[in-house]
Amino acid sequence: MDDPYHYNLFQQIYCLSMATGIVSNRQDTEAVLQAALKESLNEVLPQLTGNWSISWGPRVYKEKNQDSSEGGPDNVWFAAVDDTQKICVVAIAGTASNSLADIYEDINVYEVVDFNAWVKLWSHEGIPEPVKSTPTQDNASTTSYCARGTCIGVWNVLSNVSTEAGEDTRIDQYLTGLDPSYTVVVTGHSLGGALAPIVALGLVEAEMAGSHKIKVLPSAGVSPGNANLAADYATTFPKDPSTGEGYQVYNTDYYNTFDIVPQAWSTDTNDDRNLHNILDKIIHTTGEFRTEVENYVNLAIGLSQASQIRYTPLPGQSFTGPPPPVLIQNWDEAKLVLSTQHVLAYWSEFGITEFVKLFDSKFSKRVGAQ
Numbered sequence: 001m002d003d004p005y006h007y008n009l010f011q012q013i014y015c016l017s018m019a020t021g022i023v024s025n026r027q028d029t030e031a032v033l034q035a036a037l038k039e040s041l042n043e044v045l046p047q048l049t050g051n052w053s054i055s056w057g058p059r060v061y062k063e064k065n066q067d068s069s070e071g072g073p074d075n076v077w078f079a080a081v082d083d084t085q086k087i088c089v090v091a092i093a094g095t096a097s098n099s100l101a102d103i104y105e106d107i108n109v110y111e112v113v114d115f116n117a118w119v120k121l122w123s124h125e126g127i128p129e130p131v132k133s134t135p136t137q138d139n140a141s142t143t144s145y146c147a148r149g150t151c152i153g154v155w156n157v158l159s160n161v162s163t164e165a166g167e168d169t170r171i172d173q174y175l176t177g178l179d180p181s182y183t184v185v186v187t188g189h190s191l192g193g194a195l196a197p198i199v200a201l202g203l204v205e206a207e208m209a210g211s212h213k214i215k216v217l218p219s220a221g222v223s224p225g226n227a228n229l230a231a232d233y234a235t236t237f238p239k240d241p242s243t244g245e246g247y248q249v250y251n252t253d254y255y256n257t258f259d260i261v262p263q264a265w266s267t268d269t270n271d272d273r274n275l276h277n278i279l280d281k282i283i284h285t286t287g288e289f290r291t292e293v294e295n296y297v298n299l300a301i302g303l304s305q306a307s308q309i310r311y312t313p314l315p316g317q318s319f320t321g322p323p324p325p326v327l328i329q330n331w332d333e334a335k336l337v338l339s340t341q342h343v344l345a346y347w348s349e350f351g352i353t354e355f356v357k358l359f360d361s362k363f364s365k366r367v368g369a370q
Contacts, residue, residue, distance in 0.1 A: 005355055007049040010248045012082075013089050013217050014350045015048055015359075017187040020076045020093035021343075022360050023060065026367050028069050034060035034163070036366035037076070044359050045080070055081040055088065056174040057162045075156045079174060086182045088212075090171060092157060092199065094190030094220075108149030109265045110306035115146040115202075115229055122206035124173060127158050135308040144232050145309045146198060146225035147265070153195045154202060172208045180211045185250070190261055190342065193221025193253060197314055201233050215240060215250040218314075219346055222264040223273065227312040234315050246319070247350055253314050256321040256349070258282050259341045265304040265311040273313045275300050283337070285328045293334070321345030 007015065023037050037058045045052045058078030065071060076093035114133040121128050130151035135143070161168050169177075175184060188196035196218045203209040216237050223230075237251035247254050255262040255273065260282055266274040278297050279285075285293060304311055322345065324337050347353040 003049050004047060005049050005352075007352065007355070008248065009050075009085065009087070010217070011350055011352050012048060012050050012052070013185055013187050014219070014247070014346075015352050015355050016052070016080055016089050016091040017189050017192065017217070017219070018347065018352065018356045019359050020078070020091050020192065021189055022356070022363050023076045024072060024093045026363070027072050028367050030060050030062045030066040030073065032069070032367060033073055033076075034058060036363055037078070038164070039366060040359060040363040041078070041080070043362055044355070047358070048355060050082045051084045052080050052082050055079045055178075056167065056169070056171060057164060059160060059162050059164075061156055061160055063156075075153060075160075077157050077171070079171065081178075081182065086179075088175070088178055088182045088184045090175075090184065090186045090196075090199070092186070092188035092192040092195045094188065094192045107303060108152070109147040109311065110303045111148035112145040112225070112307050112309055113148050113151045115144045115151070115198075115225065116205070116232075118151065119202050119205045122158075122202065122208060124176065124208060127155060130155055140226075140309060142228065144225065144228040145307075146229055147307070147311075150194050150198055150224045153191065154198050157195060157199055158202070172203060175203070175212065176208065176210045178210060178212065182212060183215060184209060184212045185215045185217055187217040187219075188221070189219045189346065190221070193218035193262075194224045197221065197233055197237070197253070198224055201236055204236055217250055217254075218252075219247075219254045220256070220259055220262050220342060221253045221314065222262060223266050223271075223311040223313045225311065226309040230312045230314050239315060239317075244317075246317075249317055251315070253316040255316055255318055256341050256345050257318050258321045258324055258337075259345070260338055261342050262313070262316070264300060266313055267301050267304050268310065268312075271313055272316060272318070275304070282324055282341070283328055283334060284324065284326055289329055289331075292331075319349050321349070 056079035060073045061075045081088045111132045113130040186196045186200040200216045240250040263277045
């Protein structure tokens with residue numbers, strides 16, 4: 001089939017990442033959403049630059065009410081391979097707009113998990129549910145802590161098998177059996193931009209991804225843990241290429257400076273991404289509405305501080321989206337800024353808007369525009 005897009009490899013991977021996000025914004029039963037995702041991928045992947053096909057999944061996971069047409073998925077992920085380029089991409093979805101479980105994964109930063117202690121319990125026999133840890137003055141500076149909400153999302157992705165006919169394997173089992181000459185790239189946007197780095201870090205530390213070269217391509221991710229976790233990640237996944245610029249760089253979180261989401265959960269103004277940027281640099285407002293926004297920012301700061309750790313961003317690389325309005329007066333205007341800066345600005349920056357819209361239209365026809 002002719003290639004209408006002529007995308008580079010990074011654009012191809014971001015297309016796979018953004019496809020999971022389209023699913024997250026729909027409501028239906030687990031089975032309907034999963035079937036629609038598979039059919040849509042099978043239809044549009046032949047048009048994507050490269051030679052991509054689904055190799056594991058896809059998996060749409062609803063923790064509760066799997067057979068209800070109400071409510072969105074809690075997690076969505078799949079693996080796709082390009083046998084010509086010898087690359088396997090594991091794409092993990094961002095926050096579902098109609099999932100309480102996803103909201104929990106996003107905001108449960110007030111509880112933390114001793115990440116390395118948890119990963120030591122991982123094996124191909126299974127991964128235990130992450131247990132809350134209590135930081136102390138003695139261990140807070142030496143232990144790698146990760147938000148429990150993020151860890152729950154990682155656990156969901158790594159503990160659930162593919163329900164596609166004939167598969168019945170977890171993603172780690174699939175990767176272990178994959179030809180070791182393939183490079184594995186774990187990618188995700190928003191919530192997926194936090195889950196992807198931690199999934200990759202855990203798999204490498206637990207030696208559960210075979211002998212593959214592993215890379216990460218996250219975007220718009222929140223800070224998942226403390227400085228020790230960020231340092232562990234940076235050591236395991238150094239910037240690649242080290243002098244790379246723009247979006248064509250592995251292992252750094254690519255973020256829009258006007259995007260609210262990646263500002264969470266650091267409270268330190270010395271960090272390039274921190275919660276104070278929301279009012280200082282993004283949401284320009286006055287009067288009663290400013291007070292309302294301040295209340296939400298202060299709530300987020302309180303959740304972060306309740307963890308007893310200092311959240312630190314993972315290594316990042318930034319771009320600047322379209323300037324937000326000089327004055328935002330209500331929540332409708334604020335939501336428009338969020339959708340523009342957190343979604344559309346990334347599509348435009350990556351140059352993949354045309355493909356993502358195509359995938360959205362194909363998927364919407366199968367589940368109905370909602």
